[in-house]
Amino acid sequence: MSNNLVLYRKYRPQSFSEIIGQEHIVKTLTNALKLDKVAHAYLFTGPRGTGKCVKYDTNIVDSRTGQILTAKDVYEQRKINLFTLSKDYKLKHTKPIDYIDDGIKPCYKVTTALGKEIEVTLSHPFLTIKGWKKLSxxxxxDRIGIPRVLPINGTRNMPENHIKLVAHLITEGSIYDLKGSIGFTNSDPILAxxxxxxxxxxxxxKVVKYDSHGTRIPTYRATQIVRQNWINKPGESKNSVKKFAKELGLVGQKSKDKTIPKIIFQLDRSLIGLFLKTLYSGDGGVDFTSTPTISYYSASKKLIDQVQHLLLRFGIIARIRYKPVVYNGNICPNWALDISHRESIxxxxNEIGFIGEKAEKLQSMITFLSNRSTNSNYDTIPVEIYDLVRSEKxxxxxxxxxxGLALNYKRPKNAVPCIHAPSRDKLRIYGEVFNSQKVCNVANSDIYWDRIVNIEYIGKxxxxDLTIPETHNFVANDFIVHNTTMARLLAKAVNCEKRKNSEPCNKCLVCQEISQGKSLDLIEIDAASNRGIDEIRELRDGIKFIPNQLKYKVFVIDECHQLTGPAFNALLKTLEEPPTHAIFILATTExxxxxxxxxxRCQKFDFHKLTLDKIVQRLNWIAEQEKVNIEKPALELIALNADGSIRDGESLLGQIISLEDKKITLEEVQTILGVTDIKAVQSLVQYLTEKNNSKAISHINQVAGQGYDLIQFTKSLISYLRKMLILKIDPDLVKLVASELTKEQIDVIIEQGNKFSQEDLIKTIHFFIKAGNEIKRSDFPQLPLELAIVECCE
Known part of the structure; x- marks a missing residue:
């Protein structure tokens, strides 16, 4: 999937005439440009967006204990220690100051070259070498920063024989049979x-060996020495080994379902090392016939993810590789976890190793590597770092x-930055020679620069989200996680060499450099990660210098509400007496x-959400440009899920286009987005207006039979009834719902609303709010809705 988010970039407005839905702002700015009365400070405000959120089942590690919790667990418990990335690119401990439920939102799965995955909203920021950037x-x-080490030392303890047994059972253990004894199958006598x-x-x-008189690989079974005669509690085993394995959740796991028990993640580092040593000795391997690699193999993707995380606690970088195997003529899913990074090997x-015959192979590999020169071909710093290197020079x-002399080059002049990304060691030399703390911080960071290989829409x-003090980022799923189109347009327009009728030409060198993000006189600052007084002081120092090339230096401060109090005070002094060659554009959603x-001290412009009709119009135009055949109702559903944002709408459309290569129908979009068609809600409401509980109940069961999530359907129904109530109170409030309904849908909702009294409509909303809360606890999800229908139709 290669075009899922590209539409947003491809069709980004390049002139004021292409901006839709913000005519009042466009008119004011273009008039100012015509009269040459451009202000030196602007404040762009807009509605709160999707939020910088992670999906409910995202894993978050407690930085003090090593415990793994989901985002939902953290929200409910409201207590956790976290890793956050500080300004010097080092991980440090922190605690959230707020825990936020941001509702049900469209989510995307991001996959990297190392096989890491995280599921987030479109506006979620990731760290790049140029600062934080939203997923959109x-x-x-593109390369993003992820932790290269998680320095955790857990506090829990466990006997070493227990740790070894857990690892042996995960690798070569016979643990699926709920009734049989625990077994271990392996031909290596040392492991046995x-x-x-x-x-x-x-x-x-005692241990009994079964090998069919030497005709097969031996299995060793843990059985009781003396049979116990007492009656156990339900589910309790008389066999102490099986009881132990059962308590940890190991018994009954098939190979594809195997996971590491929770307690293992909370052990201290040395005990985790023992666990990994035993685990790798069973299902691991060493190969240096081509690229020297230490691998671990499993049919369980979750187990592979867990092992990759535990290795990261030692600073070991490992890549997940899909490696299916053939069994009885069938292709079975299987994965390999490869360590081929020299430092990680x-x-x-030194800290993990092997037991048995594989220990000798590992030692041979280390000897082999010691006689070879190091060539880091993937643990590099993004080539854009050379921009910082040049400025520091x-x-x-x-x-x-x-x-070049410091690098011991035969030709020292070859140290000039080139198209190849530098290694950490090489960058460190640049930093030391130029006495640059900034460059050294990047070279010595706790960051590995991974490459995005896929971005996939996964539904709502x-x-x-968690609010983190000072740094505004935290580690989740082993990732570091955290609207300026009009600002860029204004920057182009005020500096364009061939501006005509207030519009940038988009052809001159100035316009092209700004469009490509290469202009040194357009400085974009993300206040979420650069919010302190030091950053603002640096900005004030930079303002003193005249522009390198343009007429105006343009400073864009996104998320400006996140600046600290001292930073705001420092900024205020600059805004009070701005240099004639500087323009400030502040953007905020709060x-x-x-x-x-x-x-x-700013000229303020309020951006508002676009109406559904405006978004549909824009998406339809893009579909025509892309020569995509898509039904209008399908476009309307995409626009509805964009929640008033053209960027989100374009991203959703791009995702759907990449999945479908024929005519795109409403039904296909419903399936991809996992949402309910508004017509299904309209039909139910129509039956309620007619007091026809028979058809209404039949309709609910039909919706359930089609596979719709009844909780989501009920939320859509309540939202629809809310809009109906708003329009019934005052039709002039239509602007409150215009971003979510087409004109035709508004006409239908008003017509249906006329058949309810305001009192009955309020009662109906309460009935379905109650039903929505009860669906989660009901063994029959339709029943709460059916009862609500009966109450409404009485």
Whole structure:
């Protein structure tokens, strides 16, 4: 899937005439440009967007204990220690100051070259070498920062034989049979002895070997020495080994379902090392016939993800690779977890290692590697880092030749930055020669720069967010996670060399550099991650210098409400007496958090959500440009799920186009988005207006039979009835619902609303709110809705 978010970039407005739904702002700005009366400070405000949220089942690790919790768990418990990335690119401990339920939102799964996955909203920021960027601004092959180490040392303890037994059972254990004894199958006598020693320390246990008189690989079973005669509690085993395995949730797991018990993640580092050593000795391997690699294999994707996470606690970088196997003529899913990073192989050998015959192979690999030169081909820093390197070089006045000498190059002048991304070691030399703390911070960071290989829409899901003090980011699923179109247009227009009728030409060098993000005089700052007084002081120092090339230096401060109080005070001093060559554009979705002193010194523009009709019109035009055949009702459903945002609408359309290569129908869009057609809601409401409980109940069961989520359907119904109530109170309030309904849908909702009294409509809404809450607890999801229908029709 390569075009899922590209439409947003491809059709980004390049002139004021292409901006839709914000005519009042466009008119004011173009008039100012015609009269050459451009202000030196603008404040763009808009409605709150989707939110920087993660899906409910996203894993979040407690940085102090190692415990793994889901985002939903964290929200409900409201207590966790987290890792956050500080300004020096090092991970440090923090705690959330707020826990946010952001409702059900469209989510996307981001997959990287290492096989890591995270599911987030479209506006969720990821760290790039150029700062934080929302997912909607990223595309395949972009590189994002993820942790290269998670320095966790858990506090829980467990006997070593218990840890070894857990690992043996996950790899070569016979644990699926709920009634049989626990077994272990392996031909390596050293591993067999290790299993036997671990098991014999359990109470009343002996090990019996089964190998069919040497005709097959031996299986070792843990059985009772003395048969116990007492009656156990329900579900309790007399066999102490089986009881232990059952308590950890291991018994009954098939190979494809195997997972690591929760307690393992909370052990101290040395005990986790023992666990991994035993685990790898069973299902791991060493291969250096081509690229030296340590691998672990499993049919369980979740197990592979868990092992990758545990390796990260040692700073070991591993890549997940899909490697299906053939069994009895059938292709079965299987995965490999590969360690081929030189430094990671060394750490694995020193801190984890193998038991048995594989230990000798690992030692041979280390000897082999010691005689080869290091060539890091994927653990590199994005090539854009050279922009910072060049600017730091200019500050100190040193030469590339001096860097080349420090790198021991035969031709020192070859140290000039090129098209190839530098290694961490090479970047560190640049930083040391130029005495640049910024460059050294990146070179010595806790970040691995991974590459995005896929972005996939996965439907609407419950999402949560955490508010983190100061840094505004936290680690989730081993990722580091955290509207300026009009601002860029204005920057182009005020600086364009061939501006005509207030519009940028989009052809001159100035316009092209700004469009491509290459202009040194357009400075974009994300206040979510650069919010302190030091950053604003740097900005004030930069303002003193005249533009490099343009007429105006344009400073865009996104999410400006996140600036600290001292930072706002420093910014205020600049806004009070701005240089003639500087223009400030502040953008926020939370105007109430911006000090009045700042607001009063800016020309303020309020952006509003687009109407559904406006979004449909835009999406239809894009579909025509892309030569895509799509039904109008399907476009309306996409627009409805865009929630007033043209960017989200374009991204959803791009996702659906990439999935379908024929005519796109309403039914297909419903399936992809996992949402209910408004006509299904309209039909039910029509039956309610007619007091026809028979047809209404039949309709509910038909909706359920078609596979719709009844909880989501009920939410859509309540939302529809709310709009009906708003329009019944006052038809002039139509602007409150215009971003969610077409004109035809508004006409239908008004007509249906006329058949309800206001009192009956309020009662109906209450009935279905109650039903929505009861569906979650009911064994028959339709029943609460059926009861609500009966009450409404009485």
């Amino acid at each position: 601004e990223l595309q395949i092959n 002895d290790d299993f036997i020693l671990a098991v014999k320390k359990f109470e009343n246990i 060394s750490v694995f050998a 200019e500050l100190v006045g040193k030469t590339w030749n001096e860097v 899901h419950q999402v949560y 105007i109430h958090k911006v000090p009045q002193t700042i607001i009063s």
